[in-house]
Amino acid sequence: MTEISDFLPHRPSHLAARTVVFIAFDGAEPLDLMGPIGVFSRAEELAPGSYALRVASVDGALLRTRSPLSLAGIVPLSSIEGRLDTVLVAGGHEQAIHQAATEVALVEWLNRRGRQARRIGSICTGAFVLGAAGLLDGRYVTTHWAAVDLLQQYFPKAKVDPDAIYRIDGPICTSAGVTTGIDLALALVRDDLGQEIASAIARDLVLFLHRPGRQQQISATLVAQQSAGDLFSALLVWMLDHPQEDMSVNALAERAAMSPRNFARRFLREVGKPPGQYVLELRIDHACRHLEKTGWSIERIAERSGLKNADTLHRVFRQHLGMTPAQYRARLAEE
Structure with missing residues (x-):
């Protein structure tokens, strides 16, 4: 051996x-x-x-x-x-x-x-x-x-x-x-x-190898989960595990057994941000983790994160992180 x-x-x-x-x-x-x-x-x-x-x-x-x-x-x-x-x-x-x-x-x-x-x-x-x-x-x-x-x-x-x-x-x-x-x-x-x-x-030690130093201490989705009440706690866990699923207000409201209007209002009050913003931040978090942990193509990461395609992933990263997915991955390699 x-x-x-x-x-x-x-x-x-x-x-x-x-x-x-x-x-x-x-x-x-x-x-x-x-x-x-x-x-x-x-x-x-x-x-x-x-x-x-x-x-x-x-x-x-x-x-x-x-x-x-x-x-x-x-x-x-x-x-x-x-x-x-x-x-x-x-x-x-x-x-x-x-x-x-x-x-x-x-x-x-x-x-x-x-x-x-x-x-x-x-x-x-x-x-x-x-x-x-x-x-x-x-x-x-x-x-x-x-x-x-x-x-x-x-x-x-x-x-x-x-x-x-x-x-x-x-x-x-x-x-x-x-x-x-x-x-x-x-x-x-x-x-x-x-x-x-x-x-x-x-x-x-059963560790995640090389968590990059610039990785955030607390993700936006974790903060939201901590602030949400019992009404949405189970739903947020499901959303975290299913980024590829339909997360429109209508689809989420149906899963929560609420009307779309009431759902959007209650979600904003309990989670602290509108459903659409939360979903986008959740999917960005997923994409970042895949860039950190895997060697997957940008297209595959976009699909697995619920962002549909590489063009959308590039646009979202430039708007919210100020860099492309490739630049994000390259920065990790430098640390």
Whole structure:
């Protein structure tokens, strides 16, 4: 039986392992740590000698995370010697982040040692800690959607992207948090070790390989589903699963057992937008996902997304996204 190690490239033995430091603190979000650590750990298993992983805090004491989980085996930042490759700061709840961002020893370490790393980044609200160290100035960055405005307010010199799930701008890499920390870590491993290892990790962790960093944190259709009441919740799920079906007001009203006029009025009140606008945004979301996940032709994507043909898909993308489907796909390939 062929083992994965038979075809995955390995880091030459004469090269030192890349030191990756995950910075934690009391109140840190455990998923911000465990997700990226899992990705880098799998990479080390597949390509031994690639990474040396450390979880560190200011004093190295037992850490109480945001959950009932506590973390042992933490090393003090002062004990980390040698060249640093990657430093990633976890996020956490508001009080924990405030304490971390005002922890003089941590901020000084990030300024002194973090700046020496090949790349330094954050998961979720860990971006505020990087900002406190002056590392976000002039850089495109992101954080959790609920904190993007506050991040921009606190650090006006940063170029905060409110939609992206992660951004990599030179040596600074930031993510929107929780599961998107996995996406960022996978992108970093792919840059280091190549597509084959990244693909193997994604399969092992049952991940979607390479969610592009500029993908929106929250789609328009998800926002609408969250705001809709019980009357339309089942209908919205059906619409999401059947983009090719007839979604005219008359057809949807019939499915909801309502008159078209009453349906349109109630839909606007509960979902927050007219049925036609919602249907178009839903189909655009479908087309974007197919462009991200598949190598299908534009014609096939248009058909499967309910946009009928390539001409319609091109027109819709130019009007609503400011680019053609081919340009959208090319942008993803560059990330």
